[in-house]
Amino acid sequence: MVFSKKRRLAYLASTALMVMSLATACADKKGGAAGALQVSGSTTVAPVAADAAQALKADGLDITVATQGGSAGGISQLASGQISIAMSSKPLADENKAAHPDTDFRPVQIGADAVGVIVTQQVADGGVKDLTAAQVRGLFEGKITNWSEVGGPDLEVFVYDKEPGRGTREVLDKYLYGEEKPPPPPESGNFAIVGGNLETRNKLKSTPGAVAPLSTSFIEGHDDLQAVTLGGIAPTPENIASGTYPMSRPLYFLTDGEPEGKAKKFIDYVLSAKGQALMTKHGYLTLEQIGK
Template sequence: MKKRTLLLPLIGLSLLMTGCAKWIDRGESVTAVGSSALQPLVETVAEAYQTENPGEFINVQGGGSGTGLSQVQSGAVDIGNSDLFAEEKKGIDAASLVDHKVAAVGITPIVNKGVGVSDISLENLKKIFLGEITNWKEVGGKDQEVVLLNRAAGSGTRGTFEKWVLDGETAKRAQEQDSSGMVRQIIADTPGAISYVAFSYVTDDVATLSIDGVEPTDENVTTNEWIIWSYQHMYTKGEPQALTKEFLDYILSDEVQESVVGELGYIPVSRMEVERDWEGNVIQ
């Protein structure tokens, strides 16, 4: 989202702050925290919702899926955004939370454009992140050291990647970043670098890798041919009420799902041809 600079007279600023306080007092403010993979979608939809509903405020923050789940469970925020099912996070009482799946998103390995590799086997990708392959020439690329970059431990994107690529093992200790946007920038600027991001973060300054000939596309996610994907969850503590319910209904509306969700690189839940449970089993 582009940053905007708004110059207000002192009196106007005072009125604006007073107005915000009144929204909070009336329960017309919602805070959603968590997954950075989901953040661009929630921010965009929040801005549209606020435009259509003056006087109602949706505050969106990142911090990772673990943060979102723990904060919504504690009651510190209204919505916890997560790439993972609540059942997958230790210390989270999933039974106390209500899951609202608002989209699905593919996750892809990304590399610096100079590595000389465009396709890799799942086995070799796993070996790279476990530190068993350390030079790109070992997988048909340039004679160049592999530079690993991971998301932080609480990241749902990392959790999904480790689940499906590393069979649940932990990636080799490496530099970590909280932000998917920063991961992409570092990969673009660092020779030999590799990491992973949601499809929605892929831009022309990095290259994606196909795996065993399967391309990281929305179509391949919908059929589960590309297995590295997750639902985008917006959890509430109990059934949502008031503005929280209104905002969730809005993001799940046909209009938003059919326009905004797809345009931002996510996949509407209605397009998924398969369904997975929290253990990864295909149930439809």
């Protein structure tokens, strides 16, 4: 094929542009220099990530934090190359690795948290301060329909459960069912599926007889909501750090391969003293508190 000088220059320019675009896409996936650093996933981890992103703006870093699909959504987006860092409030599972064999998942723990069985103050004041695992199963399976059945007020139970794949939901399922598959949701007008932590908290506040699994940090400063003890064990920092509280969980960032550029700077910041102070600010435990 014979090109004129103009066409040849245009061809070379477009080819160079295409190569640069491909290089940029690769750099973006690893958190390189081009474009905003994309971080997405767990609504539990998001407040820490958002504060870290704000702090790093002073250094000229452009960072976007989103929460589409919770932990499972973040892991999926990371595997498809849509983001550079996934936020997860659950450990990476074998099924995640099997579903995305071409992704070199690299988890970095940034702290720890507790999932609470959260009830309204009306329920707590009515006598529900502690629940056994069997009672929690009965509530979430729709077998216990009135709080009076567990020593509480004569008030209908309304369950707000989390979407499958959410870290909070998986922590609850593991506590209730171990390695067994949980049953399907009950067919009840008093049962609904919710997404993120803020939505869950708002639903709890709007429903007098509500119960839901929720990060305990999200009810700090909200005196109208209470975390019940589970088998007499409270979600205190000491019990979370020791693993005595049965619904403790690690919090993670995940990358595809070793983090580089912006991604590394962002993760290093959260692991630093200033970044770990953000864990405390949002009610989570630091790596030092859990002996990591």
